[in-house]
Amino acid sequence: MQRTLGTCYYPEHWPRETWEEDARRMAEAGLTWVRIGEFAWSRLEPEEGRFDWDWLDDAIAVLGAAGLRVVLGTPTATPPRWVVDKHPDMLAVDEQGRPRKFGSRRHYCFSHQGYLGECRRIVTELARRYGRNPHVAAWQTDNEYGCHDTILSYSDAARAGFRDWLAQRYQSVDALNRAWGNVFWSMEYDRFDQVDLPNLTVTEPNPAHVLAFRRFSSDQVVRFNRVQVDILRAHTDAPLIHNYMGRITDFDHFKVGADLDVASWDSYPLGFLEDRVGAPPERQRAYARQGDPDFQAFHHDLYRAVGRGRWWVMEQQPGPVNWAPYNPAPLPGMVRLWSWEAFAHGAEAVCYFRWRQAPFAQEQMHAGLLRPDSAEAPGLAEARQVAAELAEAPEVVPHRARVALVFDYDADFAWAVQPHGRGLSYFGLVFDTYRALRRAGLSIDILPPDPDALEGYAAIFAPGLMHMAAPFKAALAESDALVVAGPRSGARDLDMAIPEGLPPGLPGADLRVARVESLRPDMPVPLSGGGHVLHYREELEGRLDTIIAAEDGAPFAVHAGGHLYLAGWGDEDALDRVIAWVCDKTGIEVLTLPEGVRVRDTGTERFWFNYSDRHAATPAGPIPPAGVLRRPRA
Numbered sequence: 001m002q003r004t005l006g007t008c009y010y011p012e013h014w015p016r017e018t019w020e021e022d023a024r025r026m027a028e029a030g031l032t033w034v035r036i037g038e039f040a041w042s043r044l045e046p047e048e049g050r051f052d053w054d055w056l057d058d059a060i061a062v063l064g065a066a067g068l069r070v071v072l073g074t075p076t077a078t079p080p081r082w083v084v085d086k087h088p089d090m091l092a093v094d095e096q097g098r099p100r101k102f103g104s105r106r107h108y109c110f111s112h113q114g115y116l117g118e119c120r121r122i123v124t125e126l127a128r129r130y131g132r133n134p135h136v137a138a139w140q141t142d143n144e145y146g147c148h149d150t151i152l153s154y155s156d157a158a159r160a161g162f163r164d165w166l167a168q169r170y171q172s173v174d175a176l177n178r179a180w181g182n183v184f185w186s187m188e189y190d191r192f193d194q195v196d197l198p199n200l201t202v203t204e205p206n207p208a209h210v211l212a213f214r215r216f217s218s219d220q221v222v223r224f225n226r227v228q229v230d231i232l233r234a235h236t237d238a239p240l241i242h243n244y245m246g247r248i249t250d251f252d253h254f255k256v257g258a259d260l261d262v263a264s265w266d267s268y269p270l271g272f273l274e275d276r277v278g279a280p281p282e283r284q285r286a287y288a289r290q291g292d293p294d295f296q297a298f299h300h301d302l303y304r305a306v307g308r309g310r311w312w313v314m315e316q317q318p319g320p321v322n323w324a325p326y327n328p329a330p331l332p333g334m335v336r337l338w339s340w341e342a343f344a345h346g347a348e349a350v351c352y353f354r355w356r357q358a359p360f361a362q363e364q365m366h367a368g369l370l371r372p373d374s375a376e377a378p379g380l381a382e383a384r385q386v387a388a389e390l391a392e393a394p395e396v397v398p399h400r401a402r403v404a405l406v407f408d409y410d411a412d413f414a415w416a417v418q419p420h421g422r423g424l425s426y427f428g429l430v431f432d433t434y435r436a437l438r439r440a441g442l443s444i445d446i447l448p449p450d451p452d453a454l455e456g457y458a459a460i461f462a463p464g465l466m467h468m469a470a471p472f473k474a475a476l477a478e479s480d481a482l483v484v485a486g487p488r489s490g491a492r493d494l495d496m497a498i499p500e501g502l503p504p505g506l507p508g509a510d511l512r513v514a515r516v517e518s519l520r521p522d523m524p525v526p527l528s529g530g531g532h533v534l535h536y537r538e539e540l541e542g543r544l545d546t547i548i549a550a551e552d553g554a555p556f557a558v559h560a561g562g563h564l565y566l567a568g569w570g571d572e573d574a575l576d577r578v579i580a581w582v583c584d585k586t587g588i589e590v591l592t593l594p595e596g597v598r599v600r601d602t603g604t605e606r607f608w609f610n611y612s613d614r615h616a617a618t619p620a621g622p623i624p625p626a627g628v629l630r631r632p633r634a
Contacts, residue, residue, distance in 0.1 A: 006033025006351035023066035030387020038073025064135030131235030263307030315353035318379030319367025333626030397603030421518030441591025451475035509561030531574030
């Protein structure tokens, strides 16, 4: 697989006389891909029905003449003012019933039929004009679905769409009442058009109602994306891509990705450190110029799964960003490290955002590969170094890991509806598990909750899967892998009710969760032998082979029916003990790594990455701060 670099460019932002020089410099830096057009609707169609293609024709020709390949974005993330004037009710509405205004981006509701029609029209025009253009080698649909909390909309259009979705799903209102338990608090309906959106209720709405609305909202994104995909497929054979975001879980990326050829994501390690990782302050300080050692890798593995093996980084941070609580510059070498880490996890391309820093509007403090005066910014030298190394390096050979981690967007919906404790989330539980696996020096494959995806692994971790469909439970039971489940696995049925027979309902396991409690942050439960239970604790019944117990004697990790079940959310020491036990049972090699050092295995090599700001001694040799080593695998 050829590995390539690229950048994101906005020719409409710059004087025409700079385009050839920009293209020449991009090619000389070793870049291959240039993404354009995803925010350019107002320049493509200044008023309804009047198109201006000349500038885009010219830009594509200039880039292509320099040997660059274009990723053309559909511009539906930024509808121009005239579209909003034509459809004033197309704006999303927040949970408090307030419309979101024009003046930035992503100002639309996925459920609005009029806006969907406008999207069909502009995408069709783009596809007809550029679908067979030899320089347009890939397409991006929209931009960053879900960014800025834009999936859940409480608009009139969403209300009408939700009622139709419910009627199709449940067929009768009696079936909906039974599934949701609407006998509680006299919430029963006589007709689907009585069902409102689950906001502005006196106290919390029915969790089944909220979960249904989240699933509906996710399906609206899938539908919106599929409309564009179907149009593009009729006009181009180039691969279709969407650029997802880190820790955006309000829609099912696997379902969107099923319609696309490649998954990509936008990687901002320093921005995400303060904004989305959730690390304590001392860890944020330690990695302020490097980013979290595991957050990027988690998303690399996640989007490799979403793309069914094909994935890119569509936007890679090359310097300070403008939108995080604090915006430091990267430690020298980190742009190179982030790029190589993506390739080690199987990326086909890494594209830097952006080519030149903008001197105007919202992102003028967002660094690019060039400064606003076109002088080189520090990130360009590191990108050029990566390009030179790619030209000399052997191919990265794909590799199936021995350990898999299941990630389920529907489980995240359910946890968001009923976290049972302040600040608790499914993403947090899964990410803590991923961190622990990486601390042990393991490479991980992330999987969807698909019964057909489980073969070939020695160990499968599936924490927190609130609803587990019967086929998936059966596949776990039949798997040759050691399966690690819990807490909250199988805790609810499809419609958010506690299942008969009590959770987790794992086949062949005499195991029941009798009671659940969430814990205050200042009340961790100590475990015998080290570690603590945090956040969430379950009391178990059944025939239990206890592997790790709390100091009060209650089981924490139990072996039952071939599964290892965790009756709580373990801290780092607890999870390290669990993983050591699992690896001992399955013969998986565990490494002792210095702080901040991580490894990733490919088919032929082992990559070592030093996220710390100190030299690190490793079995592969010393690694400088922000350093990368690649060694043949034994």
